[in-house]
Amino acid sequence: MKKLLLTLSIAMLSATAYAAETDLSAKWDALDMNTDGVISKEEAAANPEVASNWDEIDLNKDGSVDTQEFVDFYSK
Numbered sequence: 419m420k421k422l423l424l425t426l427s428i429a430m431l432s433a434t435a436y437a438a439e440t441d442l443s444a445k446w447d448a449l450d451m452n453t454d455g456v457i458s459k460e461e462a463a464a465n466p467e468v469a470s471n472w473d474e475i476d477l478n479k480d481g482s483v484d485t486q487e488f489v490d491f492y493s494k
C-alpha cells in the first residue's frame with residue numbers, strides 16, 4: 419500500500435511538471451514569432467506579462483530574452 423501511494427504521488431508530481439513545461443513551451447512558441455530562439459522586445463510587446471516584467475526577465479540586459487532567462491523567470 420505504501421508503495422502504491424509513493425508511485426501515485428510520483429506520477430502526480432511528474433504530471434504537474436509536465437503540464438508546467440508544456441505551458442511554458444506553448445508560451446515561448448507564441449512569443450518567439452520569428453523562431454530565432456530569442457524573444458526580442460518587439461515580440462515581448464505582444465504579451466503584457468512579459469512586456470511589463472521585461473527588465474527582470476532580461477537578466478543580462480542584452481535586449482533579448484533567451485530560453486534560459488525565460489525559464490528562470492517562470493520557475494521562480
Ligand SMILES: [Ca+2]
Pocket residue numbers: 449450451452453454455456457458461
Ligand atoms: Ca524571436
Ligand SMILES: [Ca+2]
Pocket residue numbers: 476477478479480481482483484487
Ligand atoms: Ca538576455
